[in-house]
Amino acid sequence: MVEKLWGGRFEASLDKQTEEFGASIKFEQRLAPFDLKGSLAHVKMLGETGIITTEESQKIAEGLKKVEEKLLNGQIEFKMENEDIHMNMESYLHQEIGPLAGKLHTARSRNDQVATDMHLYLKSILEAVLEALKGLRETIVKLAVNQIDTIMPGYTHLQHAQPISFGQHLMAYYQMLTRDFERFEFNVKHTDMNPLGAAALAGTTFPIDRMLTTKLLGFEKAYDNSMDAVSDRDFILEFLSNASLLMMHLSRFCEELLLWSSHEFKFVSLSDAYSTGSSIMPQKKNPDMAELIRGKTGRVYGNLTALLTVMKGLPLAYNKDLQEDKEGMFDSADTIITSLTVMNGMLSTLTVNRVNMEKSTEQDFSNATELADYLAAKGLPFRKAHELVGLLVLDCIKKGIYLQDVNLQDYQMLSPLINEDVYEVLKSRTAVSRRNSLGGTGFESVKKLIEEAKKELQI
Template identity: 60%
Template sequence: MSKLWGGRFTKTAEEWVDEFGASIGFDQNLVEEDIQGSLAHVKMLGKCGIVSEEEAETITKGLQTLLERARKGELEYSVQNEDIHLNIEKFLIDEIGPVGGKLHTGRSRNDQVATDMHLYLRKQIEEISSEIKNLQGALLEQAKQHVETIIPGYTHLQRAQPVSFAHHLLAYFWMLERDFSRYQDGLKRVNISPLGAGALAGTTFPIDRHYSAELLGFDGIYENSLDAVSDRDFIIEFLASSATLMMHLSRLCEEIILWSSQEFRFIELDDTFATGSSIMPQKKNPDMAELIRGKTGRVYGSLFSLLTILKGLPLAYNKDMQEDKEGMFDAVTTVKGSLKIFTGMISSMTVRTDVMEKAVHSDFSNATELADYLASRGMPFRDAHEVVGKLVLHCIQKDMFLLDLPFADYKEASELFEEDIYDVLQPKTVVARRNSAGGTGFEQVKIAIEKAEKLV
């Protein structure tokens, strides 16, 4: 079978060469977008008189038939036809005859594939954005139940200061809100049309690019035909946003893995999101969290791969750019799957408030409160820091905590201490008093929840 572009050639490639060069194995994912773009293109051709109304109608009906068959999984793609564009064109010609060959008037596969990817990413970003909101909703629901549940806060993975568990969860809510914002901002660059830019230089036919862009729901067109067919910034931006999102998910994965360990026991994951061991009957492994943490590397890899592919490419289209799709498809699958799993994992996890309560009464995370206490009574904070440090050391040597320390020891350390110090050191008091804007104080957390609810 000769190629649709084979007129200039006297030899055909061997089958293994065709297989190496073909992209149909993965770009068939773009079949609906490819047909949608073609429907808009032929309607524009008919409007501009480049094909007759009858021809436009015949081609349109043929494309609609192919779209239905594609959705039913009835199309059998051929490596011989290389990519989704030539496969669809061949199907169309077989369906309606030679008039199907007029569809490609005034365009190239270069602007066609770019159009397909713009349409594809627009749809996927909308779906990913919806999944982000679902996960934010799950975090928010848990936060609403645990405003006054206190958990040790950490720096360097060492106990630092007690915080509201809701406050901790809401930190990820706001990370996800930035992720959502990045995707939405990226839509501005996704939602522009390269259709009609041709191979690189435009076309001699009197096409109306603005009309086809309007039909496809784009906000505008690329103003330069060279840029239109060679731009992959919008995919890089999508992958960068996805890499940042996955980084945020991976950080929460790490905390979930720690929290569900025997050493922490702060939470227990639902059985749906855990697995067992083939040899150790007692095990309950947080495999889904671990897997998402691992899959983050796939998305990073897709971003770096595309950046590397594009580095040093001259204008306009080069075959290297065929490698832009698999990483994009993989990132979409990875991100959507990770978000769905995470929403279920957060919604169904059991929070062990009793273990958290015990933890914050068995550490020195209230030590800063002592330093603040002394500073509020006139002692320079640096001096207060040293006084409290020595008290902590004294407690460690005596195998006790600050709430266990006799009042005489406090008085010996500083005359500024009063009997109210034991109330001040209570974890609930420590958290409640941190009422600065954005802080972990219960009133601030309630304000944050109100703001978050409006966003979800």
């Protein structure tokens, strides 16, 4: 007989390399508090249903609490030979109360046990993610409040398109992160489910009370199908998918911060607390934290792709392949929470160069649409107005001037519809202030957007 908790039918032991290959304890250690929480609920249920005696239930619970105390005090040594978190915890329970520890595993399997651990773990992570996301959204709103009337070039194809409010630009990211928040909120629904009691896959013959463990563990509901309970990893895939979308949004924002803080733009300056220097170039101030968030996006994408690939060919119910569900989940959780925290810090300490932003809209042709709209408002078909302005822009480029530099006589030669009021229309600040259509970049429109966000956030 092999000296394993499952070793009764085995005559030969695993060789060392194979044992290490199959063991998951090296990355499952963070599940320890959740494993103990699940065991405490399970043993209470065993006692209350009479599957074991009340005295046995109490003694096992006392032993589990002693193991929990050792865990909190850093006195637990996780051993490879015990394979996983469940057997490691059970071995310490055995040290505390002896053979009675074996009764804890009545009416459960490591299959439903590990699923329960991960639901509990991810539920706690989702709480942290939602809190961090709310904090970042609040920071964006607070930054946007002071940048409503800051004018900057809006871009399409990374070319100057039309002048916009920097406040609106910031609030675009608020909208993205709000959608992320809503996705993670929905993720909670499928995470807040109890697999405990599904046993290996078919349930159990013991008269367990799954509603009791659901209540004790704080889950919203129990799985309706025991096979689904032990094999479902959709809640993790939802998390990884949501994490990938979140990191994509953060990466896009970081890309803009990198551009804006460059010598060519000089739109913003990042705090020294979120920058590094060069070992050879004394003048350098590198936006490494923004680059790292952009870079770490790839690893979160990879974790999603990896688990999707693991899951795509698995027959019901549990398979050892499912051991591969944890490392990517842990890594993505660490990555997004840290990225949200760092992003929050970068934005809350950001210095905005309003002068450079607005100046960049005065030395370009981002006001060309204003001239076309001006002509269209006076009755000229927009397509004809577009053509005339395009020809004028080409002429200005050849002369090295901008639309606001064209004299009134030349404008009236272009079209008699143009009067002296055109110069006010061509100002970038005027262009922004007039665009108050729903969702537009006009100052009043952006103010409304920010007020709505404040109500959502209750700030």
